[in-house]
Amino acid sequence: MKNNYCVIMAGGVGSRFWPFSTNNRPKQFLDFFGTGKSLLRMTFERFRDVVPVENVYVVTNAAYKDTVKGQLPELSDNQVLLEPMRRNTAPCIAYATYKIRETNAEANIIVVPSDHLITNETEYVRVVKEGLRFVSLNDSILTLGMKPTRPETGYGYIQIGTGGGELRKVKTFTEKPNAEMAKIFYESGEFYWNSGMFLWRADVVVKAFESLLPDVAEKFEAGREYYNTEREQAFIDRIYPLCPNISIDYGIMEKASNVYVMMSDFGWSDLGTWSSLYDLSAKDWDGNAVLKCNAGLYGCQNNIIALPKGKFAVIDGLEGYLVAEEGDVLLICKKDDEAKIRQFVKDAGERYGDKYI
């Protein structure tokens, strides 16, 4: 276990859960389910029995430093990596990998988003342990593919190839499909959802960066004398702006030849939309999901109601709506019109500046 490392990516902003999430309060820092724990905290605790606490690293935006340290007081300053700006996942992962390699050249690393939901933690832990064992023994990149439960068009898919058991060679990564294609993928049994979780050894991923993203590799290689020193942040602040804005999927996964997928099924959602949250939530007989608050619902079907704890909503005659309140903002809209939320946020920003977003 001492060679196991975890990198939690917690730099996202994202307005899809507005007004629940805002620029100052991105999704990963929210107590989504009223359990008293943020998604980040839940992600962190999942590795309790897999990775020593001193081997857990969080990469976040410099602006969220205090939030991360507040939610994960177990971490030292050296374990909270601060991006001076957003540069997508490839630079983020390169930073963490190069830094960890300086500490432990034999590190087995799992990289995970900080804002996903996993419902079967026992199975998740089993899969992750098995995956870390696999990458410790093989010069391979491993990704976790989620067994699809519906023909979802909101996720990318991974086509599985040859191999035995739950571990397969990846045949191809696909973009988010249209509805027709999603149905074919779903029914084929050959396609798994791309969860954005990756496992590899530090030396393997460094080699992948060197061959597939050499200009990124070069930049982070130049920092070997700075990692884990007081000069690390200044170094990062200097090279980060020069990094390309590129995802690990596009930069590495889709191009590397040694990529494997573990066919997993541990109850996963990226909590990408209010609808996905609705799908996951307990509902009353009329299909209403009430989160955190109390509600008296009359003639209401298939709504999702999310008000702050202690609030009481009385709603009569709504069907298929989202009613969400946080801070000074109340949002009422059709719960499937989520593309609109981005517009609402944009409009609010134009009218009121940063006040409500």
Add this chain to the structure above:
Amino acid sequence: MKNNYCVIMAGGVGSRFWPFSTNNRPKQFLDFFGTGKSLLRMTFERFRDVVPVENVYVVTNAAYKDTVKGQLPELSDNQVLLEPMRRNTAPCIAYATYKIRETNAEANIIVVPSDHLITNETEYVRVVKEGLRFVSLNDSILTLGMKPTRPETGYGYIQIGTGGGELRKVKTFTEKPNAEMAKIFYESGEFYWNSGMFLWRADVVVKAFESLLPDVAEKFEAGREYYNTEREQAFIDRIYPLCPNISIDYGIMEKASNVYVMMSDFGWSDLGTWSSLYDLSAKDWDGNAVLKCNAGLYGCQNNIIALPKGKFAVIDGLEGYLVAEEGDVLLICKKDDEAKIRQFVKDAGERYGDKYI
């Protein structure tokens, strides 16, 4: 002017504006329009040029004493009359009248509710002055009839009789009519809305109580030695429970023979329902009335949105709804389904006790 007195009835509870109004925060004490003044305060200030401030009396429930004194710091303790319990308008008016008569036997009194809206204050003041002049010269009871602007079924009507100018003998008082009858009333030009505002001399109304509600008269007559003394409250607390629960309309107005009506037109609403508030409010081009808060409305028609000041609502695709929030309660329902609000309040009380009502 020194003989002019005003009695403001401020003892109402009422759940029709829930969650805006609650048991602890009845409508008259609310800053309805976000102007910084409660309806009670607005009512009080309307008499600025008609009644000396020391001649203004407020009758309220003992539970609201501090609220009244807080909103009307100009009043002395002797001007805030406390009912130990609700007993409708006849005992309330008898109390104030008998008390005022002890101070000034020639008092001309106007009795008004504390929770109505008047939009043309100049005309109101003219009407009230004219009315007080009339009752000072005549042994008559005068009521203010509102020129109807629509065939409203939510108000009682007064049929006007003989007389000249704006002052007429009352032919009959009617209950709230059905829609068909309201249309006939409205089109006839002979029917005015009963506003619940009365003007009379103290001695005239005492005589009316003596002949029409003798058991009420007897009780308050017995207090002559207590009014305006330290023993007044104990006396009231003793006799109030013994009073019948009866309205001044039923007990006096409908039965007295010397009742006149002043045909008035000063922009009046009893603010009895969310719909009446909607009718009075400024609306956008799509018929949405937004009170106090900010709102971004998309595909919304004919809604009334009332959130606390500083709140921001984004609403998409609602038509004809009420969205109201106050304290810990959010209410969303069809704005014309107001009878239901009483049910919502009742249900909330059964589930959560007094917490939300």
